[in-house]
Amino acid sequence: MTAGAARTGRWPARGHAGFWAFVVHRISGVALALFLPAHFWALSQAIRGEAALDGFLRWTDRPLVKAAEWVLVVLLAAHLAGGLRLLAIEFLPWYDAQKTFVALGAGFALLVGLAMALNLAG
Amino acid sequence: MKETTLAMSVWRGDAAGGAFRDYRVPARPGQTVLDVVTWIQRHIDPGLSYRYACRVGMCGTCAMTVNGKPRWTCRTLVGTVAPDLRLSVAPLANLPVVKDLACDMTQFFDKWRRAEGRFQAAPGSAADFAVVPPESAARQAADAGIECIGCAVCYAACDVVSWNPAYLGPAALNRAWTLVNDVRDGAQAARLAAVAGDAGCHACHSHQSCREHCPKQLNPTAAIAGLKRLATLAALKGEI
Numbered sequence: 001m002t003a004g005a006a007r008t009g010r011w012p013a014r015g016h017a018g019f020w021a022f023v024v025h026r027i028s029g030v031a032l033a034l035f036l037p038a039h040f041w042a043l044s045q046a047i048r049g050e051a052a053l054d055g056f057l058r059w060t061d062r063p064l065v066k067a068a069e070w071v072l073v074v075l076l077a078a079h080l081a082g083g084l085r086l087l088a089i090e091f092l093p094w095y096d097a098q099k100t101f102v103a104l105g106a107g108f109a110l111l112v113g114l115a116m117a118l119n120l121a122g
Numbered sequence: 123m124k125e126t127t128l129a130m131s132v133w134r135g136d137a138a139g140g141a142f143r144d145y146r147v148p149a150r151p152g153q154t155v156l157d158v159v160t161w162i163q164r165h166i167d168p169g170l171s172y173r174y175a176c177r178v179g180m181c182g183t184c185a186m187t188v189n190g191k192p193r194w195t196c197r198t199l200v201g202t203v204a205p206d207l208r209l210s211v212a213p214l215a216n217l218p219v220v221k222d223l224a225c226d227m228t229q230f231f232d233k234w235r236r237a238e239g240r241f242q243a244a245p246g247s248a249a250d251f252a253v254v255p256p257e258s259a260a261r262q263a264a265d266a267g268i269e270c271i272g273c274a275v276c277y278a279a280c281d282v283v284s285w286n287p288a289y290l291g292p293a294a295l296n297r298a299w300t301l302v303n304d305v306r307d308g309a310q311a312a313r314l315a316a317v318a319g320d321a322g323c324h325a326c327h328s329h330q331s332c333r334e335h336c337p338k339q340l341n342p343t344a345a346i347a348g349l350k351r352l353a354t355l356a357a358l359k360g361e362i
Contacts, residue, residue: 014281014329014331016330016331016334018328018329018330018331018333018334018343019281019329019330019331022281022327022328022329086328089328089343089347090328090347090350090351091350091351091354094341094344094347094348096341098330
């Protein structure tokens, strides 16, 4: 967004499926990149011995951490589906059903989210 | 009977800045946004600057930002975009303003040139008629993008242009794609190299705002995807 656009009220036209697919892909990508160092740190606890790792894993059993894990898995599913969608746009012949692709990606992320929620509840 | 009026908000200013100014304009059946802007200029404010020529959706000069979205104003009915009779009109985004609603289109058309957007006949091709079967894949691909009127609606709608001012934009890349599919053209390698740079097809995020807003219902995103495939293939083969 340029300063000029803000000044004149001339906003680039947004608010359609393709744009929201981009927003979800970008946010999930940045969140996953931020999570990776934490993930490696967690794995590194194994090097410091069984007790350290078990202690950490018990901490992750807390409901709030479980909820955060769930969010992470949904983000991963959304990012995976979004990435496949982009590869399809760029390397397969064009399909006019682009909004269907966006819906399929969102559906996949929802499916994974619900499956994970069932698993956590079970 | 009391006359119905439109509440108009029109951006007035120049490259240095400006603001919206309010006008009241009589509502008429079948009125286009361009009709309303013209009414303001003829009856209220002769100093209002804007640009148009054909008034029938052919020339591509009258595009403006209407209620926040880029549109061709000569074919946009007020009744369709402003059922509540409130309408804001501003110059197109992503282009420098000359005055009021008129933008400087120089960079837009410079980018067509930079994308090798002109036909360059292959040597010897003028010796005989070229036979281009209408049903051939290349002809169909060119057909899909050939009706562009150069209105810059896609350019104004594009997020990538607003983030990267060097980006060639949907219209120039769509033009390049129609020429890539022209079997009579002899400058394909140079064209592919021109559109495969940092500011070229690979910068596109596939938001598809160009496709959403193109008044001719063209699909520049599909054209850009075609260029991405060709450029990737050419890079793998070591051609560019």
